[in-house]
Amino acid sequence: MPSGGSLTANQWLLLSIVYGSIVPFISQVPQLWSACLPTDADEILNQQVALITWMEAEKVLQASLKMDEKNALAEAKKKGKEAHAAEKACIMNEKAAVAEAKRVAKLHAAAAKQAEKARLSAEKKEKAVQRKSMKWKAVSQAVEDLPKGQV
Numbered sequence: 001m002p003s004g005g006s007l008t009a010n011q012w013l014l015l016s017i018v019y020g021s022i023v024p025f026i027s028q029v030p031q032l033w034s035a036c037l038p039t040d041a042d043e044i045l046n047q048q049v050a051l052i053t054w055m056e057a058e059k060v061l062q063a064s065l066k067m068d069e070k071n072a073l074a075e076a077k078k079k080g081k082e083a084h085a086a087e088k089a090c091i092m093n094e095k096a097a098v099a100e101a102k103r104v105a106k107l108h109a110a111a112a113k114q115a116e117k118a119r120l121s122a123e124k125k126e127k128a129v130q131r132k133s134m135k136w137k138a139v140s141q142a143v144e145d146l147p148k149g150q151v
Helices: 009-026 029-036 041-079 081-140
Strands: none
């Protein structure tokens, strides 16, 4: 900007072309925003809040389980080395069982997803066969009023 404070010709040109073309659309931004929002925004918001609440509760549960394990180990340590080792083994078995349950759940989810993919693939192949058979039916139909061999 010049020292006098007025705009140069190039600056006026830039202002009129770039910013001037945007000004009419500024009044339409709220309309565009509302058009792009999902119709069930409240339901989505409630689902997100429920998910966050569940995750926080899960963190609290994990922290309390860890504290309980720590306290149980401390009590077992007071009773002796054998009790401490037995309690530690018990905790490790519980953790292994939880890990196995998670692994099995993940495998079940993967199997269900694979079965769904196979079902969709079979449906797609069936539709393709139907389209192909319809195409052949249309090609093999006879046309009346034409001598044999002419198309």
